[in-house]
Amino acid sequence: ELLSCERVWLNVMPATLRPDLVDYGLLEPHALGVHEGKIHALVPMQDLKGPHPAHWRDMKGRLVTPGLIDCHTHLIFAGSRAEEFEQRQKGVPYADIARKGGGILSTVRATRAASEDQLYELAVPRIKSLIREGVTTVEIKSGYGLTLADELKMLRVARRLGEALPIRVKTTLLAAHAVPLEFRDDPDSWVETICQEIIPAAAEAGLADAVDVFCEHIGFSLAQTEQVYLAADQYGLAVKGHMDQLSNLGGSTLAAHFGALSVDHLEYLDSAGIQALAHRGVVATLLPTAFYFLKETKLPPVEALRRAGVPMAVSSDINPGTAPIVSLRMAMNMACTLFGLTPVEAMAGVTRHAAQALGEQERLGQLRVGMLADFLVWNCHHPAELSYLIGVDQLVSRVVNGEETHHG
Ligand SMILES: O=C(O)CC[C@@H]1NC(=O)NC1=O
């Protein structure tokens, strides 16, 4: 099967992240062949017979992993919340900042004022940082427009980023992120606008792959969340949730009932919620950067999730308010140091489980014949280094859809 490959990476040591193999799913040195954008051959070097015309390069036994998947980001936004950070460090309470129009709504004002081109240009350096780290798929949410036009504007920018740059982009409509000022006296009519106008428009335009809700006492109630999920179901869109971040409204159980792809944050997730997730195969996405930046102290129930066999994903949650840290490898490190994940779990959290959180587990997240050829060749001695060492460019080769996009 190597003969029908357009390109072959020789002498790589695969961390396959296959669930049927232990830990990283490490194999002895292999040749990895790509054909029409897919992994077409994974052949042990010892079985190789003679040279091959399309031999790409000898990787001299270097580690190869699946491309990294950042399954939860808000990386499109205008404005900055740096002054708020300064205020907070001076002891000004978050509630005072919000009362003065700070918080999410200050990013909403700036994002509404920005054109589609301006939002695109602001997002490019952020997404390029992820590309340089080895991210090959990124999920990008709306949620700072909070009008029909501005939410669709954000989703168009997300689609454009995926078309223009060597990275797969999955889009999520998060109109249920906050209640805009125009609806502050009648939040339910904002929820109605989401259900009756924004979800239909986004679905018909093919702009949203999933729908997300910030289910929280400072966000949307369980009943409002259910309304949004029903509308998403009606238009055939998958659902996700920002759940149990600051309190437990029972959002994870509701999301599991709807067969959500993932529930995210989960600091206040309880055992009933964990059972519901395990029962429906919902991914638990951990967002340690927001926990760290908010100086949160309530840890998500990692050990209970582990015992229940709930797949854990790890993501950056890049956003200007609670996670202004544009690095998936930093999130991997924090998932280990702050939440107690092992480096193996962190690696599965940004490959196989992150793919599942995006409904892409059949095509992405493992090194397996037949899957899309998104993979990375590393200058590192052991896969644990990817959660351990931060800030060094260790990428030797970055491949998306079988095309090499970067080689160190
Ligand atoms: O502060 C922001 O801009 C977003 C906060 C962010 N959004 C959400 O649903 N949870 C969060 O931590």
Ligand SMILES: [Fe+3]
């Ligand atoms: Fe988030």
